[in-house]
Structures are given as C-alpha cells and as structure tokens.
Amino acid sequence: MRTQFTGSRGVAAAAAIVVVFALTAMRPSGQATRAARTIDGKPNLNGIWQVTNTANWDLLPHTVRPAVAQPGVYANHPVLAAPVVALGSVGLVPPGPGVVEGNEIPYTPQAAAQKRDNAEHWLDRDPELRCYMPGVPRAMYMPYPFQITQSPNKIQMVFSYANASRTIYLGQTPNAPADMWMGHSVGHWEGNTLVVDVTSLNDRTWLSRSGDFHSDALHLVERYTPITADALRYEVTVEDPNVYTRPWKMSMVLYRQLEDNAMLMDFRCIEYVEETFLGHLRKDQLVKHWEGDTIVLDVTRRVPAGDKRYER
Amino acid sequence: MNAENRLRQTDVEVLTMRTKARSLALLGALTAATICAVAWQGITVHGQAAQPKAAPATTARKAAPATTAPASKGLRTPWGAPDLNGVWNTNTLVPLERPREFGTRAYMTEQEHAKALADLQARNQRPGRDSREVGGKSAVGTEKDVARAYNEFWFGDKPTKLSMRTSMIVDPQDGRMPPYTPEAAKRIADKREFLAALLQGTSGGKPGPISPRRAERSPDYNLDRINRANGPEDRGGPERCLGDNLPVTMGTGTFGGVMQVVQSPDSVSIYYDVGQGQGFAWVVPITNRPHLPKNIQLYHGDAIGHWDGDTLVVDVTNFTDQTSFRGSRENLHLVQRFKRVDANTLSVQFTVDDPTTWTRPWTAVQELEKADDKTTLVLEGGCHEGNYGLLGMLLNTRAAEQAFREGKGPDPATQDNATGGGGEN
Numbered sequence: 259m260r261t262q263f264t265g266s267r268g269v270a271a272a273a274a275i276v277v278v279f280a281l282t283a284m285r286p287s288g289q290a291t292r293a294a295r296t297i298d299g300k301p302n303l304n305g306i307w308q309v310t311n312t313a314n315w316d317l318l319p320h321t322v323r324p325a326v327a328q329p330g331v332y333a334n335h336p337v338l339a340a341p342v343v344a345l346g347s348v349g350l351v352p353p354g355p356g357v358v359e360g361n362e363i364p365y366t367p368q369a370a371a372q373k374r375d376n377a378e379h380w381l382d383r384d385p386e387l388r389c390y391m392p393g394v395p396r397a398m399y400m401p402y403p404f405q406i407t408q409s410p411n412k413i414q415m416v417f418s419y420a421n422a423s424r425t426i427y428l429g430q431t432p433n434a435p436a437d438m439w440m441g442h443s444v445g446h447w448e449g450n451t452l453v454v455d456v457t458s459l460n461d462r463t464w465l466s467r468s469g470d471f472h473s474d475a476l477h478l479v480e481r482y483t484p485i486t487a488d489a490l491r492y493e494v495t496v497e498d499p500n501v502y503t504r505p506w507k508m509s510m511v512l513y514r515q516l517e518d519n520a521m522l523m524d525f526r527c528i529e530y531v532e533e534t535f536l537g538h539l540r541k542d543q544l545v546k547h548w549e550g551d552t553i554v555l556d557v558t559r560r561v562p563a564g565d566k567r568y569e570r
Numbered sequence: 571m572n573a574e575n576r577l578r579q580t581d582v583e584v585l586t587m588r589t590k591a592r593s594l595a596l597l598g599a600l601t602a603a604t605i606c607a608v609a610w611q612g613i614t615v616h617g618q619a620a621q622p623k624a625a626p627a628t629t630a631r632k633a634a635p636a637t638t639a640p641a642s643k644g645l646r647t648p649w650g651a652p653d654l655n656g657v658w659n660t661n662t663l664v665p666l667e668r669p670r671e672f673g674t675r676a677y678m679t680e681q682e683h684a685k686a687l688a689d690l691q692a693r694n695q696r697p698g699r700d701s702r703e704v705g706g707k708s709a710v711g712t713e714k715d716v717a718r719a720y721n722e723f724w725f726g727d728k729p730t731k732l733s734m735r736t737s738m739i740v741d742p743q744d745g746r747m748p749p750y751t752p753e754a755a756k757r758i759a760d761k762r763e764f765l766a767a768l769l770q771g772t773s774g775g776k777p778g779p780i781s782p783r784r785a786e787r788s789p790d791y792n793l794d795r796i797n798r799a800n801g802p803e804d805r806g807g808p809e810r811c812l813g814d815n816l817p818v819t820m821g822t823g824t825f826g827g828v829m830q831v832v833q834s835p836d837s838v839s840i841y842y843d844v845g846q847g848q849g850f851a852w853v854v855p856i857t858n859r860p861h862l863p864k865n866i867q868l869y870h871g872d873a874i875g876h877w878d879g880d881t882l883v884v885d886v887t888n889f890t891d892q893t894s895f896r897g898s899r900e901n902l903h904l905v906q907r908f909k910r911v912d913a914n915t916l917s918v919q920f921t922v923d924d925p926t927t928w929t930r931p932w933t934a935v936q937e938l939e940k941a942d943d944k945t946t947l948v949l950e951g952g953c954h955e956g957n958y959g960l961l962g963m964l965l966n967t968r969a970a971e972q973a974f975r976e977g978k979g980p981d982p983a984t985q986d987n988a989t990g991g992g993g994e995n
Contacts, residue, residue, distance in 0.1 A: 407837045407838070421850055528811060532802040541967075
C-alpha cells in the first residue's frame with residue numbers, strides 16, 4: 259500500500275512536469291512568461307496593452323445613454339435616434355466611473371461652453387470618426403490594443419487604431435520641428451516609473467467622444483508604473499492654459515493581453531469612412547437619398563420575424 | 571555582399587544632404603492628393619549639408635562623423651541579438667530592375683557609376699515637373715500646367731547611399747523581374763486596356779469617342795491613376811492616403827525614404843517613412859505561432875519573425891487584394907531578411923513568391939545607411955489627416971460636370987486628369 263502511494267506520487271510529479279513542459283511549449287511567444295524586467299533592469303513594457311475602461315466615451319462618471327439620441331417620452335431619458343435605431347444596445351454608451359481625479363475637468367467658462375457644443379455636434383466634429391490619428395493621451399485609452407516595443411534608447415508604441423504610432427525618445431533628442439497629431443515624446447525612468455513629457459501636439463485631436471478638447475498649448479506628463487508584471491498604472495497630467503484653469507489629472511490601468519494568440523491587428527478605417535465624409539461627392543450615390551448637403555434617412559426596417567411571433 | 575564590393579560602395583558615398591524639412595507641404599491643386607510630414611533630418615550632422623553639393627564624394631565620406639556604436643561592442647543589443655535599432659536612410663541610385671546593358675553584371679564600374687551620378691545631378695537641375703513650359707512655350711493655364719502644379723519641394727539632389735549595384739534584384743541572375751504568368755499578364759493587360767479606354771478622346775489618350783467603358787467598374791481594386799473621379803475608389807491608393815504596402819523598396823523613385831527600427835526581444839517595430847506621407851508602422855512579432863487562417867486578409871499581411879543566426883527573417887502572408895506589389899495582390903508570399911552588415915549598414919533583402927503572378931520567385935537587396943540617432947527624428951505621416959486633395963478632386967469633378975450640364979465648360983470626360991501631362995518635357 260505504501261509503495262503504491264509513493265508510486266502514485268511519482269506519477270503525479272511526472273505528470274506535473276509534463277504539464278509544465280506542455281505549457282512552455284504552448285507559449286512560444288510567451289505573453290504570460292515574459293520577464294518582469296528587461297536585461298538592463300527596467301520594468302519590461304514589451305507586449306500588447308489595452309485599457310478596459312470607457313474613458314474614450316466619456317472621461318467623467320457617466321451612466322448608459324444612446325450614442326446618438328433623440329428625445330424620448332421623458333425629457334431626461336432620450337432613446338436611440340433614427341440613424342442607429344437598428345443597432346439596439348450596440349448603439350449605447352456603456353457606463354463608467356470616470357478616470358479624472360476629482361471628477362472634474364477645470365475648463366474655463368468659455369471652454370466649458372465649447373465642450374458642451376462639441377458634445378452636441380459630436381458626429382460632425384469628433385476627429386475619431388474620420389479615422390484620424392487619435393493623439394495623445396486619447397490613443398492610450400481608446401478601447402483597442404497597442405503594442406510596445408522597448409529598446410534601451412527608444413520606446414515605440416504602435417496603435418491598432420488607424421495605424422497610429424508614437425516614439426518615446428529616452429535621453430537627448432532634438433526638439434520637434436512642427437506640431438503633430440501624436441506629439442513629441444521624451445521620456446526618462448524614475449525608479450520603476452517611466453515619465454514622459456509630451457509637447458508639440460496640434461489642436462486637432464480630442465480627448466473623448468464627449469467633446470473634450472484642448473489647444474496646441476497642450477502639455478502632458480505621463481507616468482507609467484507597473485502594478486504587477488501585467489498591469490501598468492497610467493497617469494497623465496494635462497496642462498493647457500488656453501482651455502483649463504489649472505492642470506488636471508487622469509489615472510487608469512493598462513492591462514497586458516495574455517492570450518497565446520495575442521497580436522496587433524491594424525484597425526484600418528480610411529476606406530470605410532470615406533463614404534461618411536465623401537459619399538455626397540460621388541457621381542452616383544450609394545445612398546440614394548441625398549438632397550444637397552442633407553442625407554435623407556429613409557430607414558426601412560422590417561421587424562424581425564422572431565419578434566413578430568411574440569407580438570401575436 | 572563581399573568586402574571588396576562593400577569597400578567600393580562606401581568609397582563613393584556622399585553625405586546626406588537632405589536639409590529640407592520636407593514636411594507640412596500643403597498641396598492644394600487638383601492633382602495633389604496628399605500632405606504629410608516626412609523625415610526631418612536634424613540639426614547637427616546635417617548642418618554639414620551646407621557644404622557644396624558636389625563635394626568630392628570621398629572627402630565628404632571622411633568628414634562623416636561616426637554615428638554608431640563602435641564595432642568593438644559587436645553591434646549587439648544588451649540581450650545579445652544583432653542590433654537593428656536606428657534610423658536607416660535610402661536614396662540610392664540602384665533601380666529595382668537592372669538596365670539591360672549590364673547583362674548579368676551585378677555591379678557598376680567606377681566610371682559607370684560616376685556617370686550615373688552626374689546624369690542624376692543634371693536631371694535634377696533641368697526644369698522639373700512644375701515647369702510652366704511645354705516644348706519651350708509658356709504653358710501657363712493649360713491642362714498640362716495644372717497637372718504639373720505639383721511641388722518641386724519633393725525633388726532634389728538625392729543620393730546618399732550610392733551603392734554600386736546595377737539592380738536591387740539579385741535573383742534571377744539578369745537582375746530583372748521574372749516573366750509574369752499568362753494569368754497575371756492578362757490581368758495587367760485588361761487593366762491597361764481599361765485605363766486606356768478612360769483616356770480615349772482626351773489629350774493624353776488615343777483619338778476616338780468617349781468610351782462607354784467610363785461607366786464600368788475597374789476590373790481590379792483600383793490602385794492606379796485612372797482618368798475618372800466618380801468616387802474615392804476611382805483614385806489611386808496614394809491619393810486616398812491608404813499608405814504604402816510591403817515590401818517597401820525605398821529610394822527607387824525620387825522620394826527616397828527612411829526606416830526607423832525599434833527592437834526588443836519580443837518584437838521589431840518598424841516605421842517606414844516613404845513617398846508622400848504614405849509611411850506606416852509595422853510591428854514584426856518574434857514568434858513561432860502559425861499564420862492566421864487564409865481568409866483573414868490584412869493590408870500589411872501577417873508577419874512572423876524569427877532569428878536565423880544573425881538575420882531577422884520575417885515571413886509575411888495573408889495579404890489583400892487592396893494592395894499590389896508589382897501586380898501581386900492577395901497571393902503574395904513575402905520573406906524579408908534584415909541583417910546588420912557593419913556599423914553603418916543594414917542589409918534588407920526580400921524574396922517574393924506568387925505562382926499566380928510570376929513564373930518563379932525572385933529576390934532583391936537594398937543596403938541602407940545609418941542616420942545619426944541623436945539628431946534624426948522621423949515624423950508621423952499625416953496624409954489622411956490633411957487630405958484635402960481627394961476632397962478637391964471629387965468636388966472639382968462634380969463642379970465641372972455641373973458646369974458642362976449648364977453649357978459653361980467642356981465635358982469632363984474629354985479631359986485628361988490622369989497622365990500628368992504626358993511625356994513631353
């Protein structure tokens with residue numbers, strides 16, 4: 259009996275070893291087995307990252323709402339508007355607790371009015387809808403992955419969305435010669451924290467789908483600090499005296515994708531948004547109901563048969 | 571490349587003279603489609619570009635500062651991989667295909683090379699595409715003038731890396747792309763016919779009536795300059811800012827290009843800054859995962875990288891019909907090999923195979939020259955973000971159609987908006 263017991267323990271141990279080997283073999287690209295530090299002792303940021311929050315929709319605390327709304331029965335409870343009514347719950351903004359410290363963005367009174375106006379005309383103005391480079395910091399919290407490639411002198415971030423990218427120069431670098439969509443990033447390590455100073459940003463990008471904006475005086479200080487090997491605290495201080503009365507701060511977490519088949523796939527969008535922004539300039543319209551600059555939506559939607567059954 | 575060839579090559583190198591911030595050029599004309607910020611070559615090293623452009627090449631070469639880590643460091647990353655990091659320049663005289671007079675000879679002689687360089691410089695000094703003369707006469711306000719209203723800014727005295735190669739193609743031996751398969755030849759001929767039909771009856775096409783084929787859809791996903799602007803899909807990829815595609819052969823045209831490499835043990839992240847804002851980011855993962863299922867088609871393909879000794883080998887499949895490399899679309903199989911040759915040189919080789927396009931695989935090589943890390947910034951290509959050209963092209967064509975309907979202008983179908991003014995001058 260005793261021998262048998264020992265024997266089965268041996269089998270279990272052998273099985274465990276086999277399992278370990280099998281796991282190692284299954285993870286050749288090592289998403290989960292990546293060393294916590296690079297060979298030069300820095301936190302290892304290599305990998306594919308993404309937020310899980312709803313900051314791109316709205317930086318502040320928010321509840322569910324239609325992405326495109328029309329007045330409902332109650333004034334304070336709008337419903338989905340005609341262009342997206344068929345989307346059902348896909349057309350809703352998911353709720354979120356917000357990412358802004360103090361739950362307030364300190365807009366100047368004039369800028370606050372501009373923000374509200376932007377939110378109202380979101381579909382006409384948000385550069386994201388045009389497949390433009392999202393800018394920084396928005397690129398960091400769009401709900402799509404990005405890949406970090408970390409070398410001793412440069413950290414390259416490539417974003418799935420719109421094939422945007424940014425280089426973080428570590429150490430001495432020339433000043434940028436012009437403002438850019440993704441700005442000019444210069445970083446250094448403070449202990450375990452990567453601190454990045456971002457300047458030379460143009461005034462064309464937004465911070466969210468809720469109309470949050472900035473001017474070309476935008477200056478960011480980002481801090482990337484590992485919480486675990488696979489999670490980074492991302493903090494960004496936002497300074498822009500043209501738009502805000504004081505610097506303010508966002509804080510969130512970036513998560514590493516641990517799937518064995520994790521990979522960065524381009525979220526190409528130019529070919530798909532041309533219809534949105536150039537469709538009215540076609541010789542022969544794909545949409546048949548344009549009247550000058552006005553697209554006349556003639557939404558014909560047959561109620562699905564499945565729903566009909568329950569209506570009997 | 572053997573040591574002797576390498577020596578010959580570096581002997582005739584001249585410094586990068588690219589002093590212009592080739593960025594933010596605003597191109598508003600009918601023909602112009604793109605705006606971008608391209609490479610901005612920085613401050614210190616290229617301050618030397620104030621030297622006479624025709625400075626004796628060998629002198630200029632000696633004046634070049636050491637821009638890379640000493641060879642004693644072995645050109646390796648801290649984790650021991652060959653170090654591919656850096657910004658790599660092209661701008662070579664080397665054409666993709668070998669001019670026939672060289673036969674199977676892979677390298678030029680010194681004399682041949684000096685002449686090629688002189689020819690290039692002479693060409694750069696003659697009236698360029700934005701000349702307002704045609705055949706010695708003022709062409710101001712003509713169709714050709716408008717078509718040429720482009721930006722000489724993009725052109726200049728280019729060559730930085732004067733490889734003595736007679737062609738990038740090293741296999742087949744004659745340095746030329748192998749013949750197309752009958753299937754591909756037909757595809758290409760069909761498209762040519764369609765392009766010609768759309769030009770028929772215009773100044774850039776055959777005489778004849780306006781072709782009924784103007785109402786047809788392009789036989790392929792159009793990437794050419796066709797004489798029609800019914801919608802965005804009629805305009806070529808660059809005019810739509812769709813970005814360049816793989817493999818990138820930099821410096822074969824007039825625009826040159828740079829490539830920034832940032833490397834980690836997991837991935838090699840490349841930014842290609844090429845052409846007029848057609849730059850793009852390309853991340854090569856170092857992995858042995860299998861390729862994606864065949865039905866997943868990606869604009870830049872599915873790249874899988876691995877180290878074969880000191881060479882980074884990247885296998886790329888899963889391309890789309892929205893890109894074309896010399897006629898090869900979704901069936902392209904690309905293998906790229908990146909190798910650090912010495913402190914200043916990166917060798918980039920590609921082999922392409924597509925049995926539906928070529929009768930055999932073929933291979934080409936480019937040598938790229940390292941730029942100074944401390945002074946070189948590669949800027950984002952903001953082509954799509956500033957693409958007023960595509961809007962203008964569609965808007966103007968609709969306006970011209972309207973004017974024609976009202977009897978105020980010619981039928982736009984009789985105008986040539988594709989050939990850029992034909993072959994004259």
